[in-house]
Amino acid sequence: MSEAKKSSWKTACYQWLDERLDLAGWLAFAKKKTVPEHKHSFWYYWGGISLFLFLVQCLTGVLLLVYFRPGPEAYESVRQITYEIHFGWLIRAAHSWSANLMIFAVMVHMFSAAFMKAYRKPREFTWWSGLALLLLSMLFGFSGYLLVWDETAYFATKVGLEIPHSLPWIGPFLADLARGGPDVSPTTLQRFFALHVVVIPAIFTPILVFHLWLVQKHGNAVPPSEEAKPKEQRKSIPFFPNFLMKDLAMWLITLNVIAILASMWPVQLGPAADPLKPAPVGIHPEWYYMSSFQVLKIFGALFPGTTGEVLGMILFTLGLVLWALLPLYDTSSQFGKRAKQATYFILFALFVLVTTTIWGYLAL
Ligand code: HEM
Known part of the structure; x- marks a missing residue:
């Protein structure tokens, strides 16, 4: 196929699709959209x-x-x-x-x-x-x-x-x-x-x-x-x-x-799996559950019976609720007091998540 024929075939295809799917409109829309560029x-x-x-x-x-x-x-x-x-x-x-x-x-x-x-x-x-x-x-x-x-x-x-x-x-x-x-x-x-x-x-x-x-x-x-x-x-x-x-x-x-x-x-x-066999030693959840697993273990050791586990779960749920409420607390658009507190809270959450996960693996 000659180059001219190829390009007219492409144009025809494009036009056929454009008339039905508004390709030009989509393209214009995607070109108008911008993404900020900075060091982060x-x-x-x-x-x-x-x-x-x-x-x-x-x-x-x-x-x-x-x-x-x-x-x-x-x-x-x-x-x-x-x-x-x-x-x-x-x-x-x-x-x-x-x-x-x-x-x-x-x-x-x-x-x-x-x-x-x-x-x-x-x-x-x-x-x-x-x-x-x-x-x-x-x-x-x-x-x-x-x-x-x-x-x-x-x-x-x-x-x-x-x-x-x-x-x-x-x-x-x-x-x-x-x-x-x-x-x-x-x-x-x-x-x-x-x-x-x-x-x-x-x-x-x-x-x-x-x-x-x-x-x-x-x-x-x-x-x-x-x-x-x-x-x-x-x-x-x-x-x-x-x-x-x-x-x-x-x-x-x-x-x-x-x-x-x-x-x-x-x-x-x-x-x-054999339910009649004893559980193998060191059984543990996937890494993304390790943090909550370890928190429950710590609380379980501190408080006898199921009290510790229940307390651990309440604490974790509370943390999650606070995390979800962040947008309602840190509402200013400047570096106000609440903005700083929110940043400390995020840093604290990250620290707890990482340290309890590592601790969980070390304690296996
Ligand atoms: C399967 C899970 C998820 C998928 C596929 C997803 C996908 C995306 C994509 C493609 C963007 C736009 C690009 C970017 O800013 O990175 C975005 C933005 C955003 N996502 Fe997610 N996301 C997921 C989970 C989450 C989670 C867990 C959070 C926080 C709790 C979150 C909060 C946000 C926010 C606040 C934005 C806006 C960011 C901005 O304006 O710069 N997303 N998400």
Whole structure:
């Protein structure tokens, strides 16, 4: 085909699509949108990285679903995926690594939004919807962990569900509802499967769309140091194509990180779960639950019976409520007293999260 013919064919294609989908309108819109540029701009990528990792989770999750069989054959199907199906091990490892990276990226994104004070007016709902996404991501992780049905998955879930069980009044009801009885059993696996592939995605997806719509509506917040500058001194770059290209470069780096981790350290499969066996020593939850696990352990050791665990849970819930209320407390747009207190609170939260997580691993 000659060059002239090729380009007229392209133009015709473009026109056909433009008449139906208003491509020119979308393009003009993307070119008008700008993203602030300053020395903290690096942190703007983390929301996009979280989004990319979520997409990887959806894709690898659907591929796993082709071979995974919930029910009595769950363990056998994971064994086949890991050892028999071509590249099954890679998809399983990518799903597992990307899940961990996603929660890590969401946490980095949350703390960077907190330090930039991006929760302030008019972004309160962006903050709250984001927080809901983090909690749901952690539930994704918890429900997915059991599906493998090996020894570690079984006992980690058993220990994990004992935590809500110790809550006064509703605790036993909640734990029994999640387990489908007094013990972790194949019924629990069936329930966790429904949660993992239907219920949580059905709640997560509309909240994510709402979160992204809000980001689009309000644009990116700038950190207080930038806000203090006169408007003419603030720099920005067009979203399309400049920022999008940088975003895509970050996604490519993330994909490489997943590929390296998944191929160098593929996830293992332990012996099948046997409820009659004693729990292996040092059983512990995933790293993102380690902080709460350790706080409960400390309180459990300080106060006898279930009092300690209940106190620990009350403290953690209180911390979470205060975290959610940050946008309503730190409302000024300048460096006022409340702004400083909020920054100390964020620093304190980060410190507690990191130290209790490390402490948890050291105490195993
Ligand atoms: C799966 C989880 C999440 C995804 C996929 C996601 C995605 C995004 C994206 C793509 C952006 C725009 C780019 C950026 O500023 O980074 C954004 C902005 C934002 N997100 Fe999230 N997010 C998630 C979780 C969270 C969490 C846990 C919080 C906080 C509790 C949060 C709070 C915010 C805020 C306040 C903004 C606006 C930032 C600004 O204006 O600069 N997000 N999010």
